[in-house]
Amino acid sequence: MNVIEVKGLGKKYRIGKADKQADTLTGALINGLRSPWQNLRNIRNLSRLDRDEDSVAWALRDVSFEVKEGEVLGIIGHNGAGKSTLLKILSRITEPSEGEVRIHGRVAALLEVGTGFHPELTGRENIYMNGTILGMRKKEIDRKLDEIVDFSGVEKYLDTPVKFYSSGMRVRLGFSVAAHLEPEILIIDEVLAVGDAEFQRKCMGKMEFVSHQGRTVLFVSHNLEAIKNLCGKTLLLNNGQVTAIGHSKMVVGDYLAQYSRQGFATSEWAEADAPGNEVVKLKSVRVEFSGDALSIRTPFDIIFEFWNYQNEMSSNISLHLLTMSGETVFNVFSCLDPLPRLRKGLCIGRCSIPGNFLNAGVYSLKFFIVKNKSEAVFSLTDALRIEIFDDRTDIQWYGKIPGFIRPNFEFTLSNANATEAE
Amino acid sequence: MNKSSSLVIRASRGWRGIDWKELIHYRDLLWFLTVRGIKAKYAQSVLGVAWAVIQPLFSTLVFTVVFGTLARIDSNGVPYFLFSLVALVPWTFFANTLTDSANSLVSNANMITKVYFPRLVLPLSSILSKGVDFLISFALVIVFLIVYRMLPSWHVVWLPWLLVVLLMTSLGIGMILSAMAVQYRDVKHAMVFAVQLIMYAAPVVYPTTNVPEGWRSVYALNPMVGVIEGFRSIFLHTLPFPYGWVAQGTLVATALFVFGLFYFRKMERVFADVA
Incomplete structure (x- = not known):
């Protein structure tokens, strides 16, 4: 039934x-003086949905x-x-x-x-x-x-x-x-x-x-x-x-x-309108993982592709992972020693993040392409959003477990003395 | 399972009547909102409910000095102090009710957008909690009548009628204003000074007999004219009981009340969307 x-x-x-x-008093006054009729129309329309279909x-x-x-x-x-x-x-x-x-x-x-x-x-x-x-x-x-x-x-x-x-x-x-x-x-x-x-x-x-x-x-x-x-x-x-x-x-x-399909849609650009400059241009930033969903247990890779226009560029990538409230979870670099010398053409960087590491939540990616260890030739903030879902077998507690990371350390508990366990 | 509580939710159109059954079901909510209004108002104040007396008393004192002693406004042969006090008690109720009920929906917007209940209980409860203030200040009037040794006339039997007119007027305008205020916050700003101004459109500081004869019937379209002059006639014997003005006021008050109810119900459906 x-x-x-x-x-x-x-x-x-x-x-x-x-x-x-307006959110300031002056702004509100100016708006108010300038257009009481406009205001009246707007406010009336709030409860009249039959007209002006394009703002509905x-x-x-x-x-x-x-x-x-x-x-x-x-x-x-x-x-x-x-x-x-x-x-x-x-x-x-x-x-x-x-x-x-x-x-x-x-x-x-x-x-x-x-x-x-x-x-x-x-x-x-x-x-x-x-x-x-x-x-x-x-x-x-x-x-x-x-x-x-x-x-x-x-x-x-x-x-x-x-x-x-x-x-x-x-x-x-x-x-x-x-x-x-x-x-x-x-x-x-x-x-x-x-x-x-x-x-x-x-x-x-x-x-x-x-x-x-x-x-x-x-x-x-x-x-x-x-x-x-x-x-x-x-x-x-x-x-x-x-x-x-x-x-x-x-x-x-x-x-x-x-x-996963929508959220991790690769940020990808054609060379003509790709973000970048005369030194490098970004081709894509994406996340790769196997399985249906990116959970806290899933290892994943962050992959960068960019066009390099300079020959023999000694460079590395500096990657920051930030929480949505802006704290940096970590900052890692691609190999510094030896510093790779990149030839002209398409280059690819891959950072592997292990499973059982990040906590559930949404993270934002920021990165720099750095030349000679110190000169940032290109940077992009919020290059990608990564959402990591929770995955738990214990269903006693549904709240978010606090912390930036969710390591799965070996952690045992037992009686200290075997005979006391009897 | 209880099949009687079936419900169909769909877009409503046009004017709607009042769902009395539902309103009755929520009468306990009305009661607690009223209590909440009173308690919250006087919480953490030294004088507490005494403020209900202070407001009309001090206005009366100021008016007695300014209009009675300095401007020498006619008070139909009774002490100006009593003349304005008896008017200020119903007037203060009316004015406070307007401000309060006008804000009742806006200030409870968080409730409106989170729970369903008959929205009418909000302006109703703000009027009821003002009713307590009214009763207290009315007791003050009685004290002064005893002090001045004045007995009410037999027309006191009409007092409940005057109260009904007062309530219908307050509630009628209160419902219209509260419904408007949800969408147009201008109401809130306007009410701050409007209640002070409209006092001069009612015979609070002057007698109706000061209004030119030919204009009195127009003047008495304000339901508060009949109410205030009725109060004065009963308690102060200023004029013969003003049946005509009260009748006129009753008609207007009824019209305001009925229109207010329907307007409120018509606007009710968008409260949660625009609040």
Whole structure:
């Protein structure tokens, strides 16, 4: 029996309003004085989607799928694929522009933990606040209050204003309220990304419990491990459209493969418009690895090809790998001793990165082609983005393991004395 | 499984009525939002709820000096202090309600974009929490009436009616402004001084009898005219009870209220997209 039926769902948004807003007071004043009429038109258009079609973007288009009672459906996709929009429509926060959704059963949507919390109110008051926002009645909360408090582990601070809570405590309290909703259909957006290990374990346990009770769960996450382990079925969104739906392992595999192809598309140039100068011109930068996806276990090669226009150039490549927040993970050089003397023509550099080395995440590549060990003849920042996926067998913990690197050191633990083990 | 809770989500068009059943289901939310509004407002303040008394009291004192003593504005034969206090109590409620409900959606944008609930509870709760201030300042009026040894006339039976008109006006305009403010933040800027200016369009510092005779029926299209003059008539015996003005005000207030409701419901569907 289908509890959710989505037919031809579409949602359009107006884009391009942001450029009109200045971020300085003076800028805003100038804009405001210059074009109140323009502003009026723009703002009116925000809610009128029938005109001026070229500044309208479809966040979702022609989405159809069904969810059966008791099914746990994972929803995955890149940022901007339409996952959040889909959830917002299913949870009635926003209306679709076309198509329809039929839902049979009481829905609770968790797009955020602790919505409506007010810092000046006490933990207890905020439980009632948050619970009623999520659609619970006061009686219901009265009945479950002890359980909620117990689950959150903040009983000592229950009558303290929430502004004095740590952010972890706030999250725990918020999740506890949500965990005690009793909907027939539960919609969850990535709330597992928060909280400490102990609390995450509790949350996962609760989610498994909910799904075993035969309730329907829709779960959006970037965490493919969690999706594979929790969801029987997964929906893959790409550019607002459903590109795959089916068995989670297969859809996640599709997604990784698709991502690998897209994400690691070789940066390649024709000689005429290649970046470079009279000394060198870059032909390509790419990543090579075997298998479907680049996971933390996969060894991979970074390969540079460039045209060298100088004969007998003593050169090397200096490569920096940076995190997206800009810290350098490492800086390595191609062979310095002896320094290769390159002839005119196409040259190739290959840097091999072992598996079980980098942590999961997105990295940016920056490199220099250096002449005579000191003279940078060419450099390129953000030459390539490399995304490394997580791969774990231990499913107790779904958070990101901290650190730039994820080595797989030999690490044993046992009783020091063999007889004590008995 | 409960088949009764089936739901169809699709694009809605045109004007929509109110989903009373849903609103009733969320009455506890309305209650907690109201409590939150009151508690949050007076949290960490020394005088706390006393501020509800201070605001109309000090305005009254200033008006008594400026308009009563210096400008010598007619106060229909009662002490100017009482004359303006009795007007300021409903007026302060009205003015605060406008500012507060106008901001109610914008300041709760994070809730609107994360959870579904009937959006109407937001302006409703801001009006209810102002209702507490109103009751407190109304108690102040009663204290002063006792001090001045004044008994209300039998027209006090109309007081609930005046309160209904006051509520419908506040809620009606509040809903329109809150819905507009989501899309046009100009409302917020305008409200800051508009509430001060529109006070002069109501008989707060002067009596309606100062308005030229021929213009009074136009003037009384402002529902606050009937409310304020009604309050004065009941508690201060300034004029005979102004049935005509109250009737006019009731009509306008009803129109504002009904239009506000429908306008709010019409705009509701885009709140999450433009907030």
